[in-house]
Amino acid sequence: ADAAMYEAKKQGRNTYVMYSETFDQQIIEQDSLKEDLKFALQRNELSLHYQPQIELENNKVIGVEALLRWHHPRLGLIPPVKFIPIAEESGLIISIGEWVFSEACKQHKRWQELSLPPLRIAINVSAIQFRHHDLYSSFKKIIEDTEIDPQYIELELTESAIMANHQQAVETLNKLRALGIKLAIDDFGTGHSSLSYLSRFPIDRIKIDQSFVRNIQNIPSNEAIVRAIIAIGHGLGLELIAEGIETVEELECIRHHQSQEVQGFLFSKPVPATEFMVWYQQVLGSKLTIPA
Numbered sequence: 001a002d003a004a005m006y007e008a009k010k011q012g013r014n015t016y017v018m019y020s021e022t023f024d025q026q027i028i029e030q031d032s033l034k035e036d037l038k039f040a041l042q043r044n045e046l047s048l049h050y051q052p053q054i055e056l057e058n059n060k061v062i063g064v065e066a067l068l069r070w071h072h073p074r075l076g077l078i079p080p081v082k083f084i085p086i087a088e089e090s091g092l093i094i095s096i097g098e099w100v101f102s103e104a105c106k107q108h109k110r111w112q113e114l115s116l117p118p119l120r121i122a123i124n125v126s127a128i129q130f131r132h133h134d135l136y137s138s139f140k141k142i143i144e145d146t147e148i149d150p151q152y153i154e155l156e157l158t159e160s161a162i163m164a165n166h167q168q169a170v171e172t173l174n175k176l177r178a179l180g181i182k183l184a185i186d187d188f189g190t191g192h193s194s195l196s197y198l199s200r201f202p203i204d205r206i207k208i209d210q211s212f213v214r215n216i217q218n219i220p221s222n223e224a225i226v227r228a229i230i231a232i233g234h235g236l237g238l239e240l241i242a243e244g245i246e247t248v249e250e251l252e253c254i255r256h257h258q259s260q261e262v263q264g265f266l267f268s269k270p271v272p273a274t275e276f277m278v279w280y281q282q283v284l285g286s287k288l289t290i291p292a
Contacts, residue, residue, distance in 0.1 A: 063120030210244020
């Protein structure tokens with residue numbers, strides 16, 4: 001019964017599920033991963049990969065998104081979609097999220113020490129981590145310890161993270177903004193946000209979800225949604241970035257609708273810091289070529 005209940009929750013609640021023996025195997029696997037995840041940090045199994053973000057007007061790399069990876073010693077690379085929910089359910093996301101923020105800030109500092117031009121670094125924050133009472137204090141301390149300029153930090157938050165308790169969310173966002181941190185709404189359009197609330201949040205950027213961008217040139221409904229999101233962003237004075245750009249056709253369509261920034265496999269997959277540095281130095285040594 002317990003296994004069936006958790007499966008029903010996983011499917012979005014307000015439903016029912018009949019028990020199956022496969023649920024027991026899934027629970028055993030989940031428990032095993034949860035136990036391994038507890039020690040992943042101290043065993044140095046977690047790392048960050050970086051994906052460049054491109055400004056279309058000047059064909060210029062202006063930032064990166066830091067993306068968490070788990071290299072399991074026995075199972076290999078485990079996708080975030082599999083272990084992040086475990087981290088959230090178990091509460092491990094608090095310590096892991098703090099490590100991600102710290103490591104991203106340290107990496108930014110390393111790049112500056114290598115005389116690379118400063119880049120904005122986008123860091124994902126989960127809903128559970130965002131609601132944690134020590135979020136502001138821990139981020140403030142990390143910024144002070146790493147001596148990073150907070151104007152180059154951007155936190156990516158989902159709509160669900162800031163909509164759960166909008167009054168508390170506004171207070172937390174304002175405190176983070178006061179530090180100099182930039183704020184973005186990730187996966188915009190996939191949640192249940194109210195546009196009236198959106199206008200009250202101290203947000204700098206909207207990130208258009210890749211589900212709307214994928215094959216946009218052939219799906220009129222997706223193109224209409226993206227056009228509407230961009231219009232909303234421009235109307236509120238927000239910057240926009242479209243993620244998941246994989247083809248020249250998608251890029252041309254997004255460029256036509258005037259999203260200022262893009263990221264996706266068309267330019268680079270998320271790669272370790274050393275590989276990104278090599279890629280970025282090559283871009284700086286020549287010129288980033290973006291199809292016109």
